[in-house]
Amino acid sequence: MRRLAIVVVLAISAGRFAAAAGSLSGAWLFGDDRPEPKESVVSLAPRCWNGGVDFTLAENGKKLTGEARWTEPSGGVARNSSRDESETLAGTRDGDHVVLTGRHVVVTTDFAFPSVPDSQQTGESIIKYDLRLNRKTGHLVGTRDGQPFWLARFRTHHADCGSPPP
Numbered sequence: 001m002r003r004l005a006i007v008v009v010l011a012i013s014a015g016r017f018a019a020a021a022g023s024l025s026g027a028w029l030f031g032d033d034r035p036e037p038k039e040s041v042v043s044l045a046p047r048c049w050n051g052g053v054d055f056t057l058a059e060n061g062k063k064l065t066g067e068a069r070w071t072e073p074s075g076g077v078a079r080n081s082s083r084d085e086s087e088t089l090a091g092t093r094d095g096d097h098v099v100l101t102g103r104h105v106v107v108t109t110d111f112a113f114p115s116v117p118d119s120q121q122t123g124e125s126i127i128k129y130d131l132r133l134n135r136k137t138g139h140l141v142g143t144r145d146g147q148p149f150w151l152a153r154f155r156t157h158h159a160d161c162g163s164p165p166p
Helices: 002-021
Strands: 026-031 041-044 053-059 065-069 081-094 097-113 116-133 140-144 147-156
Touching: 065 097, 081 116, 116 147
Parallel strands: 041 147
Antiparallel strands: 026 053, 026 147, 053 065, 065 081, 081 097, 097 116, 116 140, 140 147
């Protein structure tokens, strides 16, 4: 009986370590503008005409690389400027703890005429993520530059986007 209890404890412990060892590679839902979802995997309609953030991680051993790219909403009246915002990240994972640092770059190009560049402004800053893997939800939760932040796995479901907005 005692051996059975030890085997059960070891199996449970092995399951905990296996959960922590799951790969973080892939696409994640960027959670800085809404409450953290309760679901482990969030179901989303295609972005269609809305903007958003595309966030990906690649894990190789304890090393992580990441990229975030902001997408502006499309449709409507032509803009008189263009904005390209992105982050390039590198960091480490130690068990459930993830630390990423990198560069946050914003390039704004003003147009003198609908498609002719006139001037360009670049802003760059250092960004830091300090996250922990929540074993219950599978989300990465913590801070992005000291502000509350989360990342969640997601899948898209079919939805009709219809016409672009006016």
